[in-house]
Amino acid sequence: MQAGFKQDKIYTFIGPVLVSVNPFKQAAIQRIRGMYSAETMRKYSGRQSFELPPHVYTIAESAYRALLRSSKGQCILITGESGAGKTEAAKRVMEYVMAAAAAARPSAKATGREVQDLLLQSNPLLEAFGNAKTVRNENSSRFGKYVEIFFDYQGQPLGGRVSKFLLEKSRVCVPGKGERSFHIFYQLLAMGGDGGDGSSCVLHALGELQAYSYLARSGTTQVAGLSDADEWSATAEALTTLGFSPERQTQLMELVAAVLAIGNISFQSNRAAGQVLAKTDSQAAVVHQEDSLKVAAAALKVDPRKLASALTNRTIATGIDRMSTPLDAAQSAHARDALAKALYARAFDALVEQVNRAVAPPPHAELTLGVLDIYGFEIFEANSFEQLCINFANEKLQQLFIEFTLRAEQAEYAAEGVAWTPVEFFNNCVVVELIEGSRPAGVLLWLDEECVVPKGTDASFLTKLASNLSKHPHLEVSKDQAARTFTIKHYAGDVAYAADGLIEKNKDLAYRNQIEMLSESASPLIAELFPAATRGKTSAKKIETAGAQFRKQMDALAATIGRCAEPHYIRCIKPNLKKRPADWDAQLVAHQVRYLGIVENVLVRRAGFAHRMPFSRFLGRYKMICRGTWPAPPAAQSPADSCAAILAAAHIVKAGYELGKTKVFLRAPASVFTLEDRRSRALHDVARILQGAYRSFAARRYRIKLREKSMAVFEGLKRRRGSWRLPFLGDYLDAAEAPEVTRMLLKAGEARVYFADRITHVNRNGKAQERILLISDRSVYVLAPTKWRVNVRVAFDELEGISLSTFADGFMVVHVGGGAKGGGAALLLQVQRKAEVVTMLVQEAGASVVCSDTIEFRSKRAGMFETSATETRTITFVESAATAGSAALLDEKSAATGQLRVLVPPVLGSKAELQIGKGGAAPAA
Template sequence: KHSGVDDMVLLSKITEEAIVENLKKRYINSTLITYIGPVLISVNPFKQMPYFGDKEIEMYQGAAQYENPPHIYALADNMYRNMIIDRENQCVIISGESGAGKTVAAKYIMGYISRVSGVNTTRDLTSLSQVPSQHVKDIILQSNPLLEAFGNAKTVRNNNSSRFGKYFEIQFSPGGEPNGGKISNFLLEKSRVVMRNPGERSFHIFYQLIEGASAEQKTNLGITSLDYYQYLNQSGSYKVDDINDKKDFQETLHAMNVIGIFPDERAMVLQIVAGILHVGNINFKESERKDVKIRTLVVTKFDCYTNGINQDRLKEKLTSRKMDSKWGGKSESINVTLNVEQACYTRDALSKALHARLFDYLVESINKAMQKDHEEINIGVLDIYGFEIFQKNGFEQFCINFVNEKLQQIFIELTLKAEQEEYVQEGIRWTPIEYFNNKIVCDLIENVKNPPGIMSILDDVCATMHATGEGADQTLLQKLQMQIRTHEHFNSWNQGFIIHHYAGKVSYDIDGFCERNRDVLFTDLIELMQSSQIAFIQALFSESLQAEKKGRPTTASSKIKKQANDLVSTLMKCTPHYIRCIKPNETKKPHDWEESRVKHQVEYLGLKENIRVRRAGYAYRRMFRKFLQRYAILTKETWPSWKGDEKQGVLHLLKSVNVDSDQYQLGKTKVFIKAPESVSTPWEHMASRYWH
């Protein structure tokens, strides 16, 4: 069914309203993908679609972009073929807000590449190269359900929200077979283990274990019902409409098996998941002597069993702390009894650390299963949780939105800025287009000095803070107000600050910023876990405590800043492709369309500027030599090779195939053509006909 235009470069009016109207027409007709040149716009249908089967794989494999209707497979195929032909790394950056469909898009891309890459995927033991290729494909596909179990959760806006970011590199042999891979993960929202908004769930694995474990497993791990656990019952949400925890648990176990995690290690992973729930049920009360006692010992026994630690040691480490005044000049140790609030904080810090380290172990296991000794060419898929604006936004939202701001900067750099700079370099005549460059917002957050950014001021406060909690947070707010109040993208209020992001204004609540940024796991807790009788748990906490750290401890924000900048430099070395995902409604129901929500996303994703740059410019560009090689067969003068100046050869080709002179310009080294479909479809057909 045709509705609206396939490529919004062809819209007769370029306004936000016209873009929204076009997307709406297509969405109502269940047409979910629309192009802006090579950029893919995808609208979440909130239902299973029938367009992702074998028929579509066949249809898009090896086809030119404009030959078929827009589809994620067209982009995936284009990436794969570019990598093989040009021998260049490719990446796809999938962006959009929470619940817009990024994770599903990433799955389709990885599934498609896994299907079409290399030779036939059936195992043939006479060709040894095919076995590792199939093994890598299995791992690529199975890593998704495993990481989703431990890293995804139901949020207010999305029933299966990725609460971590991942960059998945699939590595290929020169013949185009996947023969290795690597996952980089970042920003796991570990605070979700201990607290979350009403109506949300913790990570899926906790519900999977309770719903899916066998009677014997439940007895061994001391597992009862969902509402028994403090970490699960506080937000009042247990079941999710379109998620079957019992079935998913079996898939999680199967995925661990495929990845090569042995049965005893699988049992340990589940033991730790149960252990975290038991830790959460440890409560404290103040005794008459004003010291803290553990209220329920039954839970402690189970927790000691699941984590293999001594009961007295656990009680001691949760109710007292060895204090080192390392933040000052000298260092001395004293044992301090904790109050109830501090004991709860310590308990929660242990639970968060257990989950985060278990997650890292799983990522490492996947990487070990796919590792190879040298890298060749690869395709990277970036799936990171999107821009977040909640009623109350804390340190986690600040970090997530910073990374999204950095990704938007790449999009601007590579699609708008780079495009315009290339015209200047090549001497192409054209009219420059105004656009908002969000570098100013990135600098506001991450600048080191002159003027310092929010992260630098935050780290300074954390380095010198003796006060905990509110005191330090208020100091931070005062310093921000003093040092950056005049910045045009910054405002403050009595409980926090506001950043004018590319996606709109976000108000951050300062409460908890300093504690979360320090992100210190007390030495006592590391020692406690190292004393476990279980080797698996010792290995999760294997850091050396003797090594005195020189300088400042690493903070959460400095770690995220480094990860974001490393990610940017990795992406900048690849040929980028983009999928911009749009969430059509908040009801998560098919066919619901909220005009104002979609318009807001169209605005902040910069789709209008994107179309204008595409329209004013030349969508197709190729080096003279490559253009001649590809279409040499179309004329006898250029076949088998053109003798003479390459630029003249390209001109000869364009004239002989009757391309209007206002449709192209020749630069210094490249040919620029306005409408890619005027070349790709008819020329490719003619060329392939001649080849036959």
């Protein structure tokens, strides 16, 4: 991965999981030019995952195609640390899918376009309200989201749905040091009251950023390279596109302004305010500065007195009775922050709801592609409720992954009749149960319990965990009373959670009197967000804890994902903590690889077969690897046998694969690469064949010329039986395609095969042998027919001449000069395509031709042992009516004597035409 990263290859596949390493920022984007261009998108369109280098488009493409192919929902799950690139990846996926849909769209149909715009516009809007600058990421998503895009069966988008998880609302009141609150606050102040319909006094009365304590406290107000005013324009445009009316936009921005104004309200105790009071009320708080109260009340459009009362009192309803207790200054500040958080959180909910209304698909839509952008595992020094939820989510996703893989694999193996031999891996379902279980109760349920019992505290919660779950192998409650932590052994590592604050975060109660106060707001938006509770028992009882809500959301998510055909995974990794390009912190990366469960992903997947492919696809893709299956497997051969032949040709051993009923299963991922490698080499060869076909045009012209020329060569010299009537094709054996021949030619520095055909070679012992005669651009070869092994090579310049009989037999003697001892051994050959061979040698090697019925030639000595010594022999051609058949025969007895005799039947002798003169006795070609 590191090596790839250095070369800007930010994507890698580890098993089925795409790992993306954040290259960081514009500098990187400029360097990796074209990485996300339309051109690159086109390149990935319609390609299999292993055909091109890994890319986020690989995953997007395979999800989109799988959606269309299987008509089953797909999901892409993206996890990783903050700043690792999840949101960027999610956006790239969405863009790719939209582009792919647009490319597939019939031009007459424009319906998909609008949906596409709406969906893409939802990103800047949700980011404005849900993202913030943190120390880890300038644009950190402070909520998790699952975006589903609905498609019709032609792959055109119909609409979408956004589900969000766990907005970090505490940020509204206390952004960390060096961090900011949600972008929208800064956008609001940057636009200076221009938002909405422009008529709002609240917005016109906005102050300086430094005047708002919620924003000023963190000490950071700017993000380098980011203009909040420009961002506001984008947000405003998105609001309009997504159907927020000008009035609604004003109300929304007034709500945001109200949150800031609320933050400026401060409290002091009654006594400090100098009031004379009953004893019990001496600690009760009053608002410190009336002005700030008025500003906040104006923004909220409520009565200032009611606002003050709602902040300094707490109402508890017991049945139909109501009891109001005054709060002290600290409690009031707490109530104030609770109000701000509740307002913002509900506004965010409403925002998501409006987005969902705007992009809502038609009711019949059901085919979805979902993209999950959610935090990966979090392990900090101090881990609290948020980490518990996030890590629980990751456990749940891991569980889904395992179930999916195992279920799908087992079902498939059973269907294909392939044996299943499981490999060890950690199944985390015990940890999931430990957290969310109801029978026996898990951690979240015990927490809920402590929120309901009258005197429940963080400490009593811990005690209950210890007494009820202490035997659980994945839970450990700290014995150190002061530490007050419990440790869960997650699949990614052990995490110690602090008990302090869990109860309160889990209760997450909106104050009743605050809700009532807000329900009377003159702002339609605020009144809508806080409907007055209907009096009675039901509403009081149905308070859901944050943990219970999150569990519900996770169940819903798991159910949604569970309906998908198969999840696709992207794991994002941060190469360093400094947000710097080209900086690789090996330890940090190793840590993330572990926490992201990448190793587990691979292990689970490896439990079975890494790769599978239906026979037909396998054959289509790899048939060129094997001679027996190229260009098409024999019709009589079963697809399974053809696949086996290919696997054998690629040297993949039997243990490395299984053949099911319809699919090939490959055990090791490396096998895929082997096959791909062989394929590309074979394709290279096929390309050569095609090039050859191109060249054969020229070659054909050459051969036609050659044939004409052959007339002249034999003019009046020889009887012929018509071999000149045969077309000259040259390479009858496709020798040029054999790798052995290529190697042989390379070795001799030769480039072309002019001729190759089967012939008979008469050896020094007078024995006829099946051989191949091959003529290149510089030599004549006699080759053994198996494996093209070279028997004899005669370079053209060693060639002395050719002797033929005057009959129409196929014998020829190729005289060889040179050699160490004043001349080499001649070749005695019997050739079908004599005319072609002789003419070619005349043409290319300048050989001279002599026709005579007695030929003298040098031959190697006969004998048991190979020797370079030569002797002179003669061969005589005699016409013999007694010769059966139509071929000239070598008299075998004569062969042993060194005085060879060839018996020529009359059809090749006196009865064959004598070629004299062009067009004379010779028939037209």
